Every structure is written in C-alpha cells, then in structure tokens.
Amino acid sequence: MEVVIAPAGRLAVLAANAIEALLRRKPDAVLGLATGSSPLRVYDELARRHVEAGLSFAQARGFMLDEYVDLPTDHHERYRNVIEREIASRVEWAPEQVSGPDGGADDLPAACEAYERAIAAAGGVDLQLLGVGTDGHIGFNEPGSSLASRTRIKTLTHQTRADNARFFGGDVDLVPRHCVTQGLGTIMAARHLVLLATGKQKAEAVHQLVEGPVSAMWPASVMQLHPHATVLVDDAAASRLQLGDYYRQTYADKPSWQGL
Numbered sequence: 001m002e003v004v005i006a007p008a009g010r011l012a013v014l015a016a017n018a019i020e021a022l023l024r025r026k027p028d029a030v031l032g033l034a035t036g037s038s039p040l041r042v043y044d045e046l047a048r049r050h051v052e053a054g055l056s057f058a059q060a061r062g063f064m065l066d067e068y069v070d071l072p073t074d075h076h077e078r079y080r081n082v083i084e085r086e087i088a089s090r091v092e093w094a095p096e097q098v099s100g101p102d103g104g105a106d107d108l109p110a111a112c113e114a115y116e117r118a119i120a121a122a123g124g125v126d127l128q129l130l131g132v133g134t135d136g137h138i139g140f141n142e143p144g145s146s147l148a149s150r151t152r153i154k155t156l157t158h159q160t161r162a163d164n165a166r167f168f169g170g171d172v173d174l175v176p177r178h179c180v181t182q183g184l185g186t187i188m189a190a191r192h193l194v195l196l197a198t199g200k201q202k203a204e205a206v207h208q209l210v211e212g213p214v215s216a217m218w219p220a221s222v223m224q225l226h227p228h229a230t231v232l233v234d235d236a237a238a239s240r241l242q243l244g245d246y247y248r249q250t251y252a253d254k255p256s257w258q259g260l
C-alpha cells in the first residue's frame with residue numbers, strides 16, 4: 001500500500017494523473033466511480049483535462065460504487081444523478097457508458113446480481129476511486145461487512161446518515177436508510193484502488209485502514225490485502241498515522257518517472 005501525504009489540490013492532480021495515464025495506455029479502460037465530496041476535485045481536474053487537453057473518455061466506461069434505495073429517479077442526491085452532474089456529462093459520457101447498481105429495482109437481490117455480471121462482462125474495473133466514511137466504510141460497506149461481500153443491500157449506520165445529512169438539507173430523516181453497494185470483495189477485484197481522504201474527521205478511519213488490523217469493524221482495512229492500493233491523504237487526515245514521517249520520506253524519495 002502506498003500512502004501519499006499532500007495538500008488536497010495536489011492529491012486530486014495525482015489521482016487524475018493516474019487516470020490519465022491509464023486512459024492513454026488503455027482508451028477503453030473501466031473506471032470505478034465514487035460519490036461523496038472526496039473525489040470532486042479529481043472530477044474537476046478530469047473535466048478540465050478533457051476540455052483543455054483533449055483527454056478522451058469516448059471509449060471508456062464507468063461503474064459506480066453504490067446507490068441509495070428508493071430515492072425518486074429525479075432526486076438531486078440519487079447517486080446516478082450526482083455522477084451524471086459531477087463527471088459523466090462533463091466528459092461527454094453517453095448514459096450507456098456509465099452503470100450503477102439499481103436502487104429502485106423491484107427485485108433488489110436480482111439487480112445486485114445483474115450488476116456483478118455487468119462489471120464482469122466489462123472485463124472488471126481497472127482503477128477504482130474511493131472515499132472513506134468516518135466509520136471506515138468504503139462504498140457503503142458499513143462496519144461488520146463481510147470482507148468477501150459482493151453487491152448487495154445494506155442498512156446505513158446512523159453515523160453515515162448523519163454524515164450525509166449535509167447533502168439532504170441537514171435533515172438526517174431525509175437520508176435513506178438502505179442502499180445497494182458493491183461489496184468489499186467486488187471492490188477488491190478492481191486492479192488498482194485509489195482512495196482519497198481529507199480532513200481531521202477522517203484521521204481515525206485512515207489510521208485504521210492503513211495501520212490497524214484487517215477487520216470488518218474498519219471495512220477499508222481490507223485494502224491492506226490489495227496488491228495495488230494507493231491512499232492519498234492531506235495532513236489532517238494523516239494526523240493519526242503512526243508512520244507518517246516514513247510515508248512522507250518514502251514519497252519524497254520516489255523516482256519522478258514512477259506514477260502511482
């Protein structure tokens with residue numbers, strides 16, 4: 001696992017560099033898309049490169065991590081709409097180039113299985129962007145999630161609903177109680193994991209994910225078992241890391257030609 005500690009703007013550039021390098025090497029790459037505030041600067045940077053530097057997404061595809069259950073199709077916070085707004089429309093992705101788990105399906109288990117098949121049929125995810133919840137969730141895999149889980153229905157913790165209430169006018173009661181999310185096993189099948197975390201509220205989750213025991217109590221800690229995982233954090237999110245100085249030194253000594 002590589003840990004990079006840098007200001008938030010720089011972290012977004014590094015993540016965008018990794019995605020750009022992938023797209024230049026493999027134009028039909030499959031990108032794993034995250035919602036939440038953490039990836040927004042990355043999406044801004046990718047949109048800028050698309051417009052100003054001709055970075056093409058024409059052959060690429062996107063697969064979303066998760067979705068709320070039963071939000072109306074036109075709801076501002078439905079993740080399909082968030083992804084459309086924040087990245088898909090800005091890089092001229094057609095609707096069929098972006099897929100997400102269907103949180104409005106009548107038969108949710110069948111929809112979750114269909115989503116797993118769709119990811120596999122696309123050849124799997126090349127690079128998965130991730131944020132992390134304050135309780136250590138990735139996607140919406142809350143504490144206690146099976147480390148081998150696949151796409152399925154989950155119940156959100158009160159903490160996650162309170163954290164996300166800011167997207168629902170501050171009213172926690174408006175935040176759905178259920179979601180469908182790629183499982184930890186699904187996420188771990190992506191070929192490169194790139195997680196972004198900023199702010200002091202993420203410091204404990206980052207410590208547990210990088211340095212804690214691998215445990216369902218801190219679901220992101222499963223990333224320690226991934227052969228190519230990159231954790232991009234600012235100073236505040238890195239403030240609980242025991243080996244922070246070592247990660248800084250390691251990154252400072254890294255050859256400039258080597259990407260993430």
Ligand SMILES: N[C@@H]1[C@@H](O)[C@H](O)[C@@H](COP(=O)(O)O)O[C@@H]1O
Binds near residue numbers: 035039132138139164
């Ligand atoms: N389901 C999403 C996650 O995919 C996201 O990574 C996380 C952190 O969100 P943020 O980046 O806004 O802190 O929580 C949300 O609930």
